[in-house]
Amino acid sequence: MQKSAIITLQQALKLNANYVDGVLNTQTLAACTQWLQSNGAADTGVNWQSWPPQRQAVLCLQLCCQQAGVNPGVADGWWGPQTAFAAEQLAALQQGSQVANWRDSFSTPANPHLWPLDRETELRAFYGEPGSGLIKIKLPYPLRLAWDTNTTVLSTQCHQKVAASLQKVLEQVLQYYGFDAVQQLRLDLYGGGFNLRAKRGGSSLSTHSWGIAFDFDPEHNQLKWDSSKASFARAEYDYWWQCWENEGWVSLGRGRNYDWMHVQAARL
Template sequence: MKQSELKLVQSALKSKGYYSGGVDGLSGPKTRAAVHQFLSDNSGQLSAEHWTDWNNARKRVAALQLLALHNQLDVGPVDGLHGPQTESAATLLQQLLTQGAIARQFSDITPVRENPHQFPLENEAELNAFYGQPGSIELVRVECPWLLRLDWDLSTTTRMIAIHEKLSDSLVKVLDEVYQHYGDAGIQQHGLNRYGGSYNHRKKRGSATAWSTHAWGIAIDWFPSQNKLSWRSDRASLADPALDFWWQSWEREGWLSLGRSEDRDWMHVQAAKR
């Protein structure tokens, strides 16, 4: 058991009145007594009748498993054996007890799989055939219904989004639908006014040859400071379940969210499939 997990057990048992020592991740007499009493009071939920024969380390794991079970977390049998399921449950329990809620799990997300405008696959040949080559594409400026602030310079504002001409009608439809649903208050609350840019004639990060989808003017970044490239759904702000409508509005038009499809780069939405 990790020290952080034992701290979690100590803290939870303290809140239940079983433990009066320090939350230090160290297994002393008070911790051992608290764990034993907690297991004794809940012995009917243990996987073995002779749990009293378990060593102290196994009892501590069993206490962790019981705490997870009591918070409706799937921990498997309460057997005092520390495996991947116990470790996963401990992570969720930590979130629940410290933050009051469990962060969004990627496995709970089902993207809308529609492509009404027949957007191409994200490979250079298909993108060139559908949109033209980077450097020679036709851009239009679409007005956003709400005021956008550059995420890295909030004093700079705009309402215009530069996008490939083939996407203008689709983008207008998405933005209008989103604005009607969330309104100014919801836009502000979820950071949908924090703009990360659209057209950018550049290569992919870390590549000297492959073009970014931004180079075709078919990608937009939203709230990058709270949805960084490597952040997953348990950390990215745009993974909030309250934003399912936001993403579904894009997906119904055929746009792809890298966050909802790959659990990375939650800032990014593009009119190209993978």
């Protein structure tokens, strides 16, 4: 759990200011247990008492979000993108800002390939160990490196289980837009694929570690930008997202309204 999220949790628990420090200290963990016992954690239907203290703390934060009217996803004690976004929303509410729910009408994309949830246990079970199962595929159109637009690549690495799907998406994009429009819309600006690393601001592995996540045009779709700033939120990109979502790929932008550059073959 990120330091900022721990501070949000500590404030939700109404801890003494001396203990609001972004650390899962003894006082915070004890307050989590007490809060869970007093606020209907039994209704989650899970045996949370047997969980490690850190997972109990995440569950506590998720339920605090729910209580404040913010959707953290499934209350399961696991830290992930949806919980992280909900924590940011709760923090904004604590500061007196009104945060609108993002796309209440947004429907979860189909999942024809049965991509797993974005959790390490599920990802390992489905894709294997991080960095395994990688193959090189030829791209339907050249991609310019976002950090060096004078360099183009004609192939990339990805996990073998997503290779055919990835190629299908990009082929459909090229057929629909044509290469000139692909360049004009910056759909050929490649921000990266396989990268064995932790999630930004977290300790768990990024989906990039399995070669199942890709970033596009990061300069115009920055991590914390919402739909008011991100170019990929505009109407001309609707078909781009339709191609991905028909194959079950998930956009953090479309689903959570941040990190619009990112798409992954893992469910939120």
